[in-house]
Amino acid sequence: xxxxxxxxxxxxxxxxxxxxxxxxxxxxxxxxxxxxxxxxxxxxxxxxxxxxxxxxxxxxxxxxxxxxxxxxxxxxxxxxxxxxxxxxxxxxxxxxxxxxxxxxxxxxxxxxxxxxxxxxxxxxxxxxxxxxxxxxxxxxxxxxxxxxxxxxxxxxxxxxxxxxxxxxxxxxxxxxxxxxxxxxxxxxxxxxxxxxxxxx
Numbered sequence: 366x367x368x369x370x371x372x373x374x375x376x377x378x379x380x381x382x383x384x385x386x387x388x389x390x391x392x393x394x395x396x397x398x399x400x401x402x403x404x405x406x407x408x409x410x411x412x413x414x415x416x417x418x419x420x421x422x423x424x425x426x427x428x429x430x431x432x433x434x435x436x437x438x439x440x441x442x443x444x445x446x447x448x449x450x451x452x453x454x455x456x457x458x459x460x461x462x463x464x465x466x467x468x469x470x471x472x473x474x475x476x477x478x479x480x481x482x483x484x485x486x487x488x489x490x491x492x493x494x495x496x497x498x499x500x501x502x503x504x505x506x507x508x509x510x511x512x513x514x515x516x517x518x519x520x521x522x523x524x525x526x527x528x529x530x531x532x533x534x535x536x537x538x539x540x541x542x543x544x545x546x547x548x549x550x551x552x553x554x555x556x557x558x559x560x561x562x563x564x565x
Contacts, residue, residue: 426503434501440490448483456480458549459535462542472538475531482523489516 456476463469493513499506539546 430501430503433497437494437497437501440494444490445487448487452476452480452483454549455535459531459538462538464538468538472534475534479523479527479531482519486516486520486523489519 456479459472460469460476463472489512493508493516496506496508500508539549
């Protein structure tokens with residue numbers, strides 16, 4: 366008797382279906398290690414790309430270190446001395462030689478402004494100097510970009526005003542008397558010799 370046996374078409378349909386599912390799962394599982402290796406390469410290549418940029422970054426860091434030290438030294442040795450030289454020699458000479466009245470008042474107003482600007486940019490530099498020292502030593506630093514920009518801008522404006530307004534006026538005033546111009550030249554010469562001869 367064959368009445369109790371399961372129908373052949375039903376059994377045949379399920380068999381192949383289960384086998385296909387099983388083979389697909391095995392395929393995905395066998396591909397997983399390959400995918401992992403591929404992802405590892407992505408990370409390695411990304412890191413190597415960063416490594417390739419290191420020489421340029423190192424060069425930029427060395428330039429920053431060198432410029433920070435040269436800027437700091439230049440300000441201390443040249444800019445501060447230049448301000449003192451102007452105030453003690455040039456400004457005083459022009460004030461002493463200016464004609465009393467309107468001309469003297471103009472010179473006095475200009476020299477007062479220029480002196481105030483000297484102190485302003487010096488104070489700006491002093492605030493930046495600790496970070497410049499760190500940068501010059503290759504240490505981590507947090508230099509204020511806005512403060513640097515302000516110092517550069519302010520000094521450019523200061524120099525432009527002095528060269529456009531004060532220096533031509535100074536030449537006019539001092540050229541009236543050759544002795545005054547010679548005295549200024551001698552004063553500057555003595556200052557330069559004194560600075561050169563001083564121990565460092």
